Amino acid sequence: MADPDSNTAAVLYGINDLRVHQWELPKELAAGHVRVQMSNVGICGSDVHYLQHGRIGDFVVDAPMVIGHESSGVVAAVGPGVTRLAVGDRVALEPGAPCWHCKAAREGRYNLDPDIQFFATPPVHGSLASFVDHPAELCYKLPASVTLEEGAMCEPLSVGVHACRRAQVQPGKSVAVLGAGPIGLVVLMCAHAFGADHVVITDVRQSCLDFAAQHYAATTLLTTPQQTPSDLAQQLQHTLAAAAAGADPTPAAATAAGVQPDIVIDCVGVQQTLEAAVRAVAPGGKIVLVGMGSEQLQLPATLLTCKEVDLLGSFRYCNTYPLCISLIASKRVHVAPMITHRFPFSAAGVAEGFDTAARAAQTGAIKVMFDLQQQQQQQEEEEEVREQ
Known part of the structure; x- marks a missing residue:
């Protein structure tokens, strides 16, 4: 497994200024959180919009922000109080973390929480990174019949549900x-x-x-x-x-x-x-x-x-991930065909992936997906060579 100390992220600095570089993680995992080694992250239309315009409505990128919110990965560490997930579990990450105390959240409509912390919505950082810390209750274990790529597709599928x-x-x-x-x-x-x-x-x-x-x-x-x-x-x-x-x-x-x-x-x-x-x-x-x-x-x-x-x-979603996973696992929906383009998680791969998504009319892209496992495997192979 890759080293969290060498965490890499795709960071949006402004209009058409997306950089891939080292990104520091918190030293300690917060209670109730897990650290996830990311496997797959898809590009959403909102990601492209932030890159091209630097804002969506009142949400403005005025400080460096990690991009991406359609994601899956493998639990690399668990914080205090986490009992239902363990290191090695494959999970899909629901990107919006509500306060759980407001009226909307108490009524179960937490997508309407005005203070929800949603991946890659300024100023909240997203998930296109080697590692991401996230509340365990918003990380959903994937059965063996659901791939990590399909797990990342739970996010757009949730909008449909x-x-x-x-x-x-x-x-x-x-x-x-x-x-x-x-x-x-x-x-x-x-x-x-x-x-x-x-x-x-x-x-x-x-x-x-x-x-x-x-x-x-x-x-x-x-x-x-x-x-x-x-x-x-x-x-x-x-x-x-x-x-x-x-x-x-x-x-x-x-x-x-x-x-x-x-x-x-x-x-x-x-x-x-x-x-x-x-x-x-x-x-x-x-x-x-x-x-x-x-x-x-x-x-x-x-x-x-x-x-x-x-x-x-209909705004985003709430209480959808378990059903999405069930729909995919039971083959009642087939999200894999939507993934038309795949790119490695590297500076060149991120640039090409976003260009492909932005020019979907010309490229035929439906869903562009970054494969972070490929980068991790390459890093591990390079490390083995250095140790020999």
Whole structure:
């Protein structure tokens, strides 16, 4: 096992200033914490946004910050009071540590804790490092049937689980997922896993829809940014009717029963998609807004009211990791195909990995993953050579 005294981290200093260098760990492990030797860390869209813009809303990188929050690893040491984890355990790390005392946390909705300490959200350091100290209660042991790469994917998968819980996806329901990026894909998987009768996914990129169809047998709909919300809503209903009837989408099919989705989960969050969701959803249905594409949006409020549509927000997640691990272990979801690119944890590897993620439209990247085990093995081999 690598030496914590030689801990290396990917540290964001500002816009397009990401450096890989030594990063000092605390001398002592805090009570209730474990020290995890990181194995795999994925790149999220928020990581790329911080790199390119130095901020997301009010969260500004004004001091060096370790990046990354989708992660897994192996317990290297346990702090005082830790009893349920031991050295050598393989774990997935839930990145948000709440206070556990505020009203939201006491009610079980700790993702809404205003003081939550979330990896790689300024000023909190992230997990793209050789070692990370983290509360043991937020490190979840992985069964042998779940790889460490899949363990790191529990983080984005959690977003899908939480959104589908908010939407109350269940057998008998039809679901439309707007946006086929990484989050749209995990929502798609979770909607199927939760038992939805029919699921349609949309995107403006044919390549993303091809990926969804190839790996997840998805019913897809190619849209354009120029479409009116009404046109998009009508197309969505036609496609859903065809999926339910097993026929080609035609205007005539729109008269078939169940063409209006019971649930629309918007993973884009722009004017076109949210308005289309209101127009497409069935009366009494639910719309869950996951994507944060635009800060201000207008709604057809009268239509929303007359259809008695429930409009819900979905922010990150809470109480999702055990279910995510179970879904992966039971093969009810398959997250591994989403990992399209892998890079070593080195200065060159980190630079190339972030460039690949930032240019996803050109590279075809869905999820970029760093393999820290490869670096650790190389270091151990070099150490053995020096000792000979």
